[in-house]
Amino acid sequence: MRSDLCLVMDQGSHSSRAMVFDRFGNCLSQGQVQVKTRLTQPNRAEQQPTDILISLKRAALEAVSKLTREDRAKLRTAALTTQRSSVLCWDADDGKPLTPIISWQDRRGFHYIDDLMPLASMVRQLTGLYPNAHLPASKLRWCLEHMIFNTAKHRIRGGPVASWLIKQLLHEQPDLIDGVSAARTMLFSLKDRDWxxxxxxxxxxxxxxxxxxxxxxxxxxxxxxxxxxxxxxYVSGDQAAALFAFGDPSQDNLYINLGSGGFMNRVLTERGLHPQERILHHLIHSDKQPLYSAEATINGAANALDWAFNICRPETRDIDSWGEKCTDPPLFMNMVGGVGSPYWQSLDRSCWINDCDDPEARMVAVMESIVFLICRNIMAMSALPPAKQIIIGGGISQLNSLCQRVADLSGLPVLRYEQHEITSLGAAWQVLPNSVRDFVPEKTFTPQDNSPLALRYQSWLNTFNEYLDSLEG
Known part of the structure; x- marks a missing residue:
C-alpha cells in the first residue's frame, strides 16, 4: 500500500526537477525542465531568477500531472532542495528580484576573500568553512556594492536561492531559510546556529x-x-539531503555525489573542526540533534567533462569503452571552475600535460582527473577514522570506468545504487511517515590491483602541485 506521497522539488545547476515518492522510496512520477547558466569571463556565472522559478513550477506540475487521480489525492507533503551557494537579492515587499542569481560557480567576489585571509582561522572557527569565493558571503557584498542602487536598504533581502524560492512558492511569502543552506553562506555560526x-x-x-x-x-x-x-x-541543500538517500548517514561510509561539481562527505556527530584546515566542516541536518560532516569539494566534475567534450569533440560520448582500451592517457590539470579542496585556487587554467591528438584519450584524462581529485581529498581526510566503503551517486557515477578507478586507487569497495537522483530521495525520507528503506546496491566495484593507474596518479599529483605553484608564483 502506497499510503502518503511526497512531492520533492530539486533546483540544480542544469535543471529543475520534481519527483513524487511513496514511503518505499519508489518514484511514481517526475518532471524535469532544463535551465541555463550564463557563463562569462572573468569568473561570472549567472541565472535568471524568473526562469528558475518558472522551470521549478513546470517540473512540479509535470510530475503531478502524470499521477493517477487516486495517487494525486494521496499527496500530503512537499520538500525543496537547492544549490547551496547560489544567491540573489530581492525586494522584501513584493519579492521582485533585484539581481540575477549568482551561481555557486561564480567567483567574482574573490578579492573580498583575498582581503580577509588574515582572518581565515577566525572565520573557520565560527563557520567551519575555509574562506573561498564560491561561498555566498562575498557574492552578497558584491551585489550590494555593484547592482543595487535605487532600493531602500531596509527593503533589500538577500540570501541563498532557497530563501527566494520559499518566498515565491509559498502562499505566506515568508522570508525564511533552512539552517543547512544558511550554514553554507560563511555568515552563520555553527555554535549559535544563527547569523x-x-x-x-x-x-x-x-x-x-x-x-x-x-x-x-x-x-x-x-x-x-x-x-x-x-x-x-523540509528545505535543505542538495548535498546534505543526498546523504540520507540510503538510510541514516553512517560514519563508516565516505559519500561521494558527482553532479556538475563533486562533493565528498564523512559524517560527524559532534561539532568540531576537522584537523586538516582546508576541509570544510559543515552542517548537514539542522534540528534539535544536528549532524555535521567533513566535506571536500571538486569543482570540475560533470562540468569538466562537458567543457572537454566541447574542446575535444569526439564522435561519441562512450567514456567507458575508451577507458577500457586507453592504457596511457595524458594528464589533465583539472581547474574547471577553479580548484576546490584542499587547494582552494580560484584560477581557471585547465590544460593537458603530455598531450596527444587522440580526443578519446584526452577525455579519459579528464575523467581520471576527477578520480585523482577524489583520491587527493581522501588523503586530506586521513586524520579521520578510515572509511569502510564508498557510496557513490550523481549523474557521472554511471561511468563504470570512473567508479572502478576510484575503488582501485582508494582500496575501498564502491557501492552504487539504482536510484540516481539521491538528493530527491534523501529529501523524501525526511517527510514521509512510516518509510521503508530497503535498498541493495545495484553494483559494487571491488578494488583491483592497477599499478599503471597508481603511477599516473602519483605523476599527476606531483605535476598538479607544481602547476599550481607556478600559477601562484
Whole structure:
C-alpha cells in the first residue's frame, strides 16, 4: 500500500526537477525542465531568477500531472532542495528580484576573500568553512556594492536561492531559510546556529539583509500551485539531503555525489573542526540533534567533462569503452571552475600535460582527473577514522570506468545504487511517515590491483602541485 506521497522539488545547476515518492522510496512520477547558466569571463556565472522559478513550477506540475487521480489525492507533503551557494537579492515587499542569481560557480567576489585571509582561522572557527569565493558571503557584498542602487536598504533581502524560492512558492511569502543552506553562506555560526554579527560586519552586510533561520524539518508554509496545495515541511541543500538517500548517514561510509561539481562527505556527530584546515566542516541536518560532516569539494566534475567534450569533440560520448582500451592517457590539470579542496585556487587554467591528438584519450584524462581529485581529498581526510566503503551517486557515477578507478586507487569497495537522483530521495525520507528503506546496491566495484593507474596518479599529483605553484608564483 502506497499510503502518503511526497512531492520533492530539486533546483540544480542544469535543471529543475520534481519527483513524487511513496514511503518505499519508489518514484511514481517526475518532471524535469532544463535551465541555463550564463557563463562569462572573468569568473561570472549567472541565472535568471524568473526562469528558475518558472522551470521549478513546470517540473512540479509535470510530475503531478502524470499521477493517477487516486495517487494525486494521496499527496500530503512537499520538500525543496537547492544549490547551496547560489544567491540573489530581492525586494522584501513584493519579492521582485533585484539581481540575477549568482551561481555557486561564480567567483567574482574573490578579492573580498583575498582581503580577509588574515582572518581565515577566525572565520573557520565560527563557520567551519575555509574562506573561498564560491561561498555566498562575498557574492552578497558584491551585489550590494555593484547592482543595487535605487532600493531602500531596509527593503533589500538577500540570501541563498532557497530563501527566494520559499518566498515565491509559498502562499505566506515568508522570508525564511533552512539552517543547512544558511550554514553554507560563511555568515552563520555553527555554535549559535544563527547569523553571526561579527561575520556580517566583516562583509559589510546589514542585519536586515538575511532571512530568518529555521530547522530543515519545519512547516515553512503552504506550497501553492494550480490545483495543488501542500505543506512545505523540509528545505535543505542538495548535498546534505543526498546523504540520507540510503538510510541514516553512517560514519563508516565516505559519500561521494558527482553532479556538475563533486562533493565528498564523512559524517560527524559532534561539532568540531576537522584537523586538516582546508576541509570544510559543515552542517548537514539542522534540528534539535544536528549532524555535521567533513566535506571536500571538486569543482570540475560533470562540468569538466562537458567543457572537454566541447574542446575535444569526439564522435561519441562512450567514456567507458575508451577507458577500457586507453592504457596511457595524458594528464589533465583539472581547474574547471577553479580548484576546490584542499587547494582552494580560484584560477581557471585547465590544460593537458603530455598531450596527444587522440580526443578519446584526452577525455579519459579528464575523467581520471576527477578520480585523482577524489583520491587527493581522501588523503586530506586521513586524520579521520578510515572509511569502510564508498557510496557513490550523481549523474557521472554511471561511468563504470570512473567508479572502478576510484575503488582501485582508494582500496575501498564502491557501492552504487539504482536510484540516481539521491538528493530527491534523501529529501523524501525526511517527510514521509512510516518509510521503508530497503535498498541493495545495484553494483559494487571491488578494488583491483592497477599499478599503471597508481603511477599516473602519483605523476599527476606531483605535476598538479607544481602547476599550481607556478600559477601562484
Amino acid at each position: 553571526h554579527p561579527e561575520l556580517l560586519d566583516l562583509f559589510q552586510l546589514p542585519d536586515s539583509l538575511l532571512p530568518k533561520v529555521r530547522p530543515s524539518k519545519y512547516n515553512f508554509g503552504t506550497l501553492k500551485l494550480p490545483g495543488l496545495s501542500l505543506p512545505l515541511n
